Amino acid sequence: MKPFILKCGTILSAFLIVNSTYAQLSGPHPNVETERVESTDELQRPGSISGLILSENDEPLVGISLKLEEISLGITSDENGYYKLKDIPPGSYTITASGLGYAASKQNVIVRGGRNTELNLQLNKTAQSLNEVIITGSQNRFARKESDFVGKMPLLNIENPQVYNSIGKELLTEQLVYSVDDAMRNAPGIQKMWEATGRAGDGGAYYNTRGFITQGLLRNGIAGKVTSSIDAINIEKIEVIKGPSATLFGSSLTSYGGSINRVTKKPFENFSTEVTLAGGTNDFHRISADINTPVTADKSLLFRLNTAYNYEGTFQKIGYNKSFALAPSLTYKANDRLTVNLDVEFFSVNGTGKQMIFFYHPAVALGISSAEDMNLDYEKSYMGEGLTQKSENINFFGQVNYKISDYVTSSTNFTTTTNSSEGFGAYFYLVPDNLVTGNDADAGQANYLARADQSTIDSKDRSFEIQQLFTGDFHIGSMRNRVVLGLDYYVTNIDELFYGSEYDIVPLHNPNFDYSQFNGENQAAMYDNEDIDFTWPVNKQSKTYSAFVSDVLNLTDQLSVLAALRIDRFENAAGVEGVAYEGYDQNALSPKFGIVYQPILDKVSIFANYQNSFTNKGFYSAYDAESSQIVQEAADLEHANQVEGGVKLDLLNGKLTTSLSYYNILVENMLRADPNPDAAQLSAQIQDGSQRSKGFEVDLIASPLEGLNIVAGFSYNDSEYEKSDADVLGRRPTTASSPYLGNLWVSYRFPQHIAKGFGIGFGGNYASENKILNSVYYGEFSLPSYTVLNASAFYDFPKVRIGLKVDNITNEHYWIGYTTANPQSTRQMVASLSYKF
Known part of the structure; x- marks a missing residue:
């Protein structure tokens, strides 16, 4: 530990010495009380x-x-x-x-x-x-052209060599979007794969970007895990950061494909209140409020409260989701140098989990290769009442910003997250007929459904993070230098208990069958009689000590380079995850490089980057040839390295912003089955596997005419196991999502002299076929391609806003999932009324 601390101290000292030296060269000496002379x-x-x-x-x-x-x-x-x-x-x-x-x-x-x-x-x-009136032409309402979080320093998108997409609250308001899950449909190259399970530690909904699973684990740039579906009431914008981003965000909160950062609303200096009522089909009803007020007369203390109650039924027969969100925030401006921000997120969710079909048997044994072939009623609930779960999430965030000088600022950020869950978790899987009837002639058919439960009880996932940032913006000669130095401590404590049992196997082809017997009362009675098939305790703790530095150097006004490096020290204590495991410690380095050239300053940039991330794999079962036995060995870090290049545009006085990029990600040091026949018999592993994911993405936000706004994106991803088990070698991973994805939203606000405040919007999402089974043993099973269309209309008065939306206009029956098939909602209509004080 001491060498690591010494290294961090050395880096910090060097940074402060450089800035102190520069301050002495460009400003007055601290002991000389004279007006500062500018260079x-x-x-x-x-x-x-x-x-x-x-x-x-x-x-x-x-x-x-x-x-x-x-x-x-x-x-x-x-x-x-x-x-x-x-x-x-x-x-x-x-x-x-x-x-x-x-x-x-x-x-x-x-x-x-x-x-x-x-x-x-x-x-x-x-x-x-x-x-x-001065006419300024059309306004690009949905473009967010800079971020303080993506680069851990204020950077315009056009000068950042990394690709990211921003989804602002203005777009969510226009679309009548009330959850982060629904907001994500506006991000290019990202696809929802799983609903939020609500279980402690699961981290909310699962998405895919660039061929890898990711979740929304970042909030204001640091830890902010929420296990349930996340209400959007407190969202200022959502940033989808592309590619392996461990250098600035660590490996615990990001994936190889990217990460999702929620930027929350902040207090401002004027009184404002907005209350919204909404209701619609599937028994949807909602009330929300956004209240902002200065607390003191000098407006040094500001307060804001966002809160929402949300209830929604289901397009199927049984199920509901009831949630409450409360998000107060406070800003204290002590003086022109010191600002303190505090806020809390509280989410409470009680409801029935979404119906998901698992696959424990090969596709050939089931006699099907597509979700369209399943003998399931899309809108039927194959369960009764009472299989509910309650989850709570409390996130506390604090920030102290201090302006040390005109060139250096300090930002101390800290967060605590607590997730808890308790209740049932129903799941289902198809069973081949012959396993039920005992008749081999019935093989290759799937007319039976197994119903099971996986419950949690008093399960908790806690984490704490404190991050100190020093940012500098100064010149070295004629070259602008923007640098951030970060020190980070992140700790997680997990205490969970899962248990469950299979309830029964039921026929799918009997229209008179009573499926309601699989319910909360009967399942609880099984557990009371100790009829439990399994228990799975999880008790573990990990600590990560990190230091990182990132530097953006403008060699000229048009050419800038980025260099960054992160040092991590992992301390993983011994614990239990179903079975006991030993503790282990590891060190990691994560570099990042980028270059941006702007042939037309602030309008066109050509960029390239190298990014890195890694995963701690713990211990694995290795084959010892001398003893012909299995031994437990600590795995090396699994690494992902990305190279990427592209172009970003900000043209027509900001009316057109777009990015186009090509990426290539190689994951190495993956664990795979040992091909040695003797080792294979003992289920041994070796660590030499690899996977490649490559593709391109296009993102466009435009306002070509007054009142007309366009948000569009398209992506293609090609993923393949290059070196792996023979069962999946050369195949696309089942976690890699649909290869082709597209999103579009076009809205028009009529000119003021025609219909002031009135607007309409239309758009949707496309996803190509998605293979959720793809191996020699399991065969191939696909979720069909889909196109889902949505529309909205709205009328904005100075004090009142009226909105109407229709999601899934064509009533498309479509599925999402990875290794599962999850039916999605049919057509839904919602109307809303907002009043502004």
């Missing part, structure tokens, strides 16, 4: 102007046009009344703000090199202001 370089750097646009009643004004008269630069205020004009040459300007129904306001402002000038503007209502 010529700094004076020539672009600056910015930001602030709030407020009404005469101090309410934030949305969509107000701002323009600098001396240069062709304009923007509109966001829904919080906030604006920021960037990349402004130093000098004196006149800023004009105007909007429909308000008198134009003009004010002189001075922009200083390398600095942000804060300027709040207040507009007064006037009937004569119609002739003073």
Whole structure:
């Protein structure tokens, strides 16, 4: 442990020395009380102007046009009344703000090199202001062009060599989306594979990106696990970060394909309240509220509360999901250097798990090769009432930001997550006829369904993370240098108990059969009689100590390079996961490199990257030739390495943003069956397997005409086991999802002079065939391709919003899953009414 701490201390010391030295060269000595003298370089750097646009009643004004008269630069205020004009040459300007129904306001402002000038503007209502409106053209409402989290430092998307997609709350509002699961349909190259199980430790819904399973385990850039379906009431935006990203986020919270980061809503300086009621088919009803208010007169203490109650039935006969979300947040601005952010997420979910069909028998034994061939009633529930589960999630997040100097800031982030679950978990699997009837002539048919349960009791998953970031933004000569140094401590404690039994096997071809006997009361009676087929305790603890550094260096205005490195020390204590296992410790290095060239500055960038991630595999069963016995050996790290290249565009004054990329990921050091016949008889393994995943992705967000907005994406993925067991060698993994995916959303808000506030939207998702069984032994079984279409209409008044949506317009019967077939909801209609105070 000491060498690791010494290395971290050395890195931190070096970082502080560099910044101290630079501060001495470019600013006054700490002991000299004089006005700071700026360097010529700094004076020539672009600056910015930001602030709030407020009404005469101090309410934030949305969509107000701002323009600098001396240069062709304009923007509109966001829904919080906030604006920021960037990349402004130093000098004196006149800023004009105007909007429909308000008198134009003009004010002189001075922009200083390398600095942000804060300027709040207040507009007064006037009937004569119609002739003073500045027309700025269409607005790209859904484009989020920068992130503080993806690179652990503020970076524009066009200057980041990594691909990521942002889904903002504006798009979710337009689509009437109320969960993170539904929001993910707007991310290119990502496909939902499993519903959230609600079980402690499972981490919510399972998705696939770039051929690998991932989950939404990040919140505001650090740990934020939620095991149930996540309500979107507290979502500012969702960032889907592509590729193996262990260098900045570690390996415990990311996958080789990517990771999902939820950015939560933050308090702002004005009073605002919005209450929404919604209801629809499948007995759907919902009430939610978003309340924001300053607590103190000087607005140094701000409070925001997001909360929602949600109830939804099922398109099948039996099932429901009832949830409650509560997310208070607090911001304290002590002074212009120190800000403290605190927030809590509480989710409580009680309901019936979604019906999932497992496959324990080969496809040839079942006589089917597609979900279309299953002898199942798509809308039937093959169970009775009461097989419910309760899960709770509590996440606490704290952040202390301190501006050390004009060049260096400190951000201390900490989080605690607690997930708990208790209750039933029904599941089903098809059984070949001959295993039930005993008649070999019935082989190759699947007319029976086994019904079983896997319950949890008093199961808990806890984690704690504290992360210290130092970020710097300074010049070395003429080269801009942006650097982040991070120290991270992450610990998990898992205490879970799973147990279950098979309830019965029932026929599928008997229309008069009573399926309701598989219910909560009868299953509980079995357990009371100690009729339990298995128990599976899980008790384990792990700690990870990390240090990382990332540096973005602008060699010129148009050319920048990124270099990053992470050092991890894993300490995995001995524990139990069904069976006892030994503890082990490991060290890991994870590098990252990137390059960005902008042939047209801030408009076109050509990028390439190398990214890395890894997995701790623990112990495995190796064959000892001398003793002809199995021995337990600690596995080396399994590694994933990605190379990627592409282009990003931000054209037509921001009306078109897009990215196109090609990636190639190679996973090595995978465990596989030992091909030695003697070892194979003992189920031994060796660690020399490999898997390759490659493909391309296209992401487009555009607003080509006033009121018209387009969000679109397309991806192709080719995954293959290159070196593996003979059973799957050369085949596509069953976890790799559909090879082709597409998403589209087109909306139009009618011009104000025709139908102010009225808009319509239409779009959907396409997925090609998905092989959920694909091996020599199990054969091939596929979920058919599908196209799901959705639409919405909405009317926005100043105080009231009315919305209507139809999901799955064509009532498509489609399935998702990996190693399972999970039927998805049929057509659903929802109407909503929002009132804004």
